[in-house]
Amino acid sequence: MGTALLYDEEMTKYKLLWVDPACKIEVPERLTVSYEALVRSGLSDRCISVPAREASDSEILLVHSEAYLEAVKKTPYMTLEDLKEFTLQFGDVYFHPNIYHCAKLASGSALQLVDSVMTGKVRNGIALVRPPGHHSMHGAANGFCVFNNVAIAARYAKQKYGVKRVLIVDWDIHHGQGVQYCFEDDPSVLYFSWHRYEHQNFWPNLRESDYDSVGKESGTGFNVNVPWNKVGMENSDYLSVFCHVLLPVAYEFCPDLVLVCAGFDSAIGDPEGEMCATPDIFAHLTHLLMNLAGGKLCAVLEGGYNLTSLAQSVCQTVQTLLGDPLPQLANLRGPCKSAIESLQCARSAHRRYWSFLKHAADPPMTDISTKHIKSTMEEEEKREMAEEERCTEGKVWPEPPERLCPPVCSGSVLPDDVACPDGLKRLSSSKDLEPLLVSKLKNRSRTAAVDGDGVTTFSRLYTLIEKLVANEIRNGLVLVPDVTAAMCVVQDLTSDLVKRVLVVCVGKEKELDYVTTDGKVLVVQISSEDNEEQRSKYYIPVCLKKGCSDTSGFIQAVFGLLLPLGYEYNPDLVLLVRMPGSGVVDSMWQQLIGLLQGFAKGHTLVLMQVNEKASMGSTASALLGHPAPPLQELQTPFPEDGDALERLRERLQADWKMLQTTS
Ligand code: Q9C
Ligand code: ZN
Known part of the structure; x- marks a missing residue:
């Protein structure tokens, strides 16, 4: 097409x-x-x-x-x-x-x-x-x-x-x-x-x-x-x-x-x-x-x-x-x-x-x-x-930079017994991780279970991230036994390679020890859990009454919060994490992947748990750039969710100007 x-x-x-x-x-x-x-x-x-x-x-x-x-x-x-x-x-x-x-x-x-x-x-x-x-x-x-x-x-x-x-x-x-x-x-x-x-x-x-x-x-x-x-x-x-x-x-x-x-x-x-x-x-x-x-x-x-x-x-x-x-849009x-x-x-x-x-x-x-x-x-x-030092008279502007397509659109890191979806390039070999990095990974409390298999997966993941950063691959799909552990590993692996990572968490994760304040990571989490006390400029939990299964609430959060934040943050990598049992509807999931590809020159890494294999095909399709199916028959969103979202935006407006809708 x-x-x-x-x-x-x-x-x-x-x-x-x-x-x-x-x-x-x-x-x-x-x-x-x-x-x-x-x-x-x-x-x-x-x-x-x-x-x-x-x-x-x-x-x-x-x-x-x-x-x-x-x-x-x-x-x-x-x-x-x-x-x-x-x-x-x-x-x-x-x-x-x-x-x-x-x-x-x-x-x-x-x-x-x-x-x-x-x-x-x-x-x-x-x-x-x-x-x-x-x-x-x-x-x-x-x-x-x-x-x-x-x-x-x-x-x-x-x-x-x-x-x-x-x-x-x-x-x-x-x-x-x-x-x-x-x-x-x-x-x-x-x-x-x-x-x-x-x-x-x-x-x-x-x-x-x-x-x-x-x-x-x-x-x-x-x-x-x-x-x-x-x-x-x-x-x-x-x-x-x-x-x-x-x-x-x-x-x-x-x-x-x-x-x-x-x-x-x-x-x-x-x-x-x-x-x-x-x-x-x-x-x-x-x-x-x-x-x-x-x-x-x-x-x-x-x-x-x-x-x-x-x-x-x-x-x-x-x-x-x-x-x-x-193209990335800087300085919004x-x-x-x-x-x-x-x-x-x-x-x-x-x-x-x-x-x-x-x-x-x-x-x-x-x-x-x-x-x-x-x-x-x-x-x-x-x-x-x-x-406001806004753009004045003599209008000159630089020519937009060239938009280079990576040689490979989508890569994947999957367990050996999982078939790779059509169109994705599976990473099966990878160079050995530096011993220092391995010990660092093993030392992290959340990744204690980094055994032989884990190290193989993570070294492939590291190769994938390197290729994303080098613009050899546009985006990637990663299936792991434990998304929470993998999320922390990705944070370790990317910290030297990428300036800013936007982490989008779909679904609840109770023990998220992922809070950063140095701005190298911005976490937006959409779930039914309200993590009121954890809020910081760079950790933004969005609470929906019925969680991610409520597509109307979800879409409001995406346009009212996630997209404006993403544009202002201007990440170099997007990490999209699908928590097990998030309940997110397939068409919404694909819409989200499609929309997020507007950031970081399309460098999106999707993390999913092995037991969510059923959604692999639709994920792959969205990563390959196929349009998402329309979100049909949307329900009226819950008023309390709309209220809460409005309040959250109000509170964040001081830090994130793209959230402003009122003067
Ligand atoms: N200073 C379209 O852009 N006004 N039409 C011209 C000249 C008419 C624009 C005044 C502008 C028409 C399709
Ligand atoms: Zn016109």
């Missing part, structure tokens, strides 16, 4: 023919630089090339009015003067004799992509198209957009494939009001958009782009807006909104298909967005969506006007769709004050509709009191910007 790439040079063959400052940034080179970057990096060769086609009239009419389609149909025959005049009735858009043809190809490309994904020809894909689509409306072109490519694709997927729920994630920096209008009364399509808003002072200056437009009638709750009220938003701000707003809602919605309005004007250097998120953030945004809908994800290009950051961002997205390890400092306000407002506006947001706090008072009081705000803004 591969990644589809749709591109047709024909879509570079229209441009602005007169002077219009509002439209001069929308140039044919947007497409050529994106495609050429994919060719140069070798990424296009790894994709499955799918031809574009024109969308038919009836397909366009899924979203647009007959009158509008007929009007656009006439544009190829218009004189320059007629085109100019025709253009005038719409906002921030231009027409060209060839744009109708290109617009049909752009929509048709999105449909070809949906076909490729829905028929199983590919797992996911991207369509590089012009003109973009998300601003165009039922009867109007707008914001460089002629036909609403993604909206048409959503209706088409529902009609042709009987798709029940479509999630549209619009990470373009503009509000896709055309998409919002199309689906605001439709509960089968969940639209999420973040956008530069500046309290309605930024284009398209619509009241309905604010967080309180949550949808209408039966679609109430299915429209999620996160307005950015300041420029200069960074990686931390984007990830916080994903963790604390989008992902809880998206997982509760449980889509059958994910469509992305993939605009890259939300990246650093873009003249429209003026944001500061780096191109590698799109690797993570993409990754975080890739375990929804069984991996069925279609990205369709929208905006992106800085040709350098556009090309880099497109490459990051495609490389992630292909399954390459993710937590969301800024304004981003916290935005996400807090969005969370509270939606807490009535989504049980995973039920415990969100009230909206901040500052929002109500300072909104629209412009002059005083600008002063304050300037001061805050200087204070």
